Amino acid sequence: MSLLSDIQAILTGLAITFSHIFRKPVTVSYPEEKRPMPERFRGSIVLTRDPDGEERCVACYLCSGACPVDCISMAAAETPNGRRYAAWFRINFARCILCGLCAEACPTLAIQMSSEMFPCKRDVMNMLYEKEDLLIDGTGKDPNYNFYRHAGIGVVTPRGANPDEHPPVDVRTILP
Ligand code: SF4
Numbered sequence: 001m002s003l004l005s006d007i008q009a010i011l012t013g014l015a016i017t018f019s020h021i022f023r024k025p026v027t028v029s030y031p032e033e034k035r036p037m038p039e040r041f042r043g044s045i046v047l048t049r050d051p052d053g054e055e056r057c058v059a060c061y062l063c064s065g066a067c068p069v070d071c072i073s074m075a076a077a078e079t080p081n082g083r084r085y086a087a088w089f090r091i092n093f094a095r096c097i098l099c100g101l102c103a104e105a106c107p108t109l110a111i112q113m114s115s116e117m118f119p120c121k122r123d124v125m126n127m128l129y130e131k132e133d134l135l136i137d138g139t140g141k142d143p144n145y146n147f148y149r150h151a152g153i154g155v156v157t158p159r160g161a162n163p164d165e166h167p168p169v170d171v172r173t174i175l176p
Pocket residue numbers: 066067068069070071072091095096097098099100101102103
């Protein structure tokens with residue numbers, strides 16, 4: 001390689017360096033300053049409420065079954081009108097890989113990935129989140145969805161009384 005091509009290479013490098021000197025920096029001072037994340041960003045996990053303000057989770061264990069690292073646990077309970085809920089619900093974020101499979105599996109849209117970055121913790125014991133830590137006041141990404149208004153279960157309204165449901169059929173009336 002000749003001296004001329006060496007000098008040309010150095011000048012090209014310097015030209016690139018100088019072209020960046022007056023550009024606006026892209027550095028963000030996280031965590032004081034937060035970048036707006038895309039809507040589908042898989043950040044921290046939350047448990048949401050339905051439009052009536054009730055807990056959406058029906059403690060069906062599907063998220064727990066779908067989780068590849070087995071970090072969700074809960075116990076199911078039931079109110080006198082038959083509405084299921086999680087008596088306790090726990091996620092071990094020290095194991096969670098934020099894959100989003102739990103949110104995909106959830107039939108009630110209760111568990112959702114929020115666009116918030118998961119906060120770093122030094123003590124691994126602080127990575128254990130209980131239902132009280134996970135439950136938010138809002139509905140999350142699907143504000144109008146209420147599982148009990150589509151599931152054909154007479155908890156919120158009588159069976160078959162919701163707009164997209166048919167009334168239950170008495171099978172004895174259709175016997176030959
Ligand atoms: S995001 Fe993935 S690893 Fe984390 S709790 Fe959900 S299924 Fe498990």
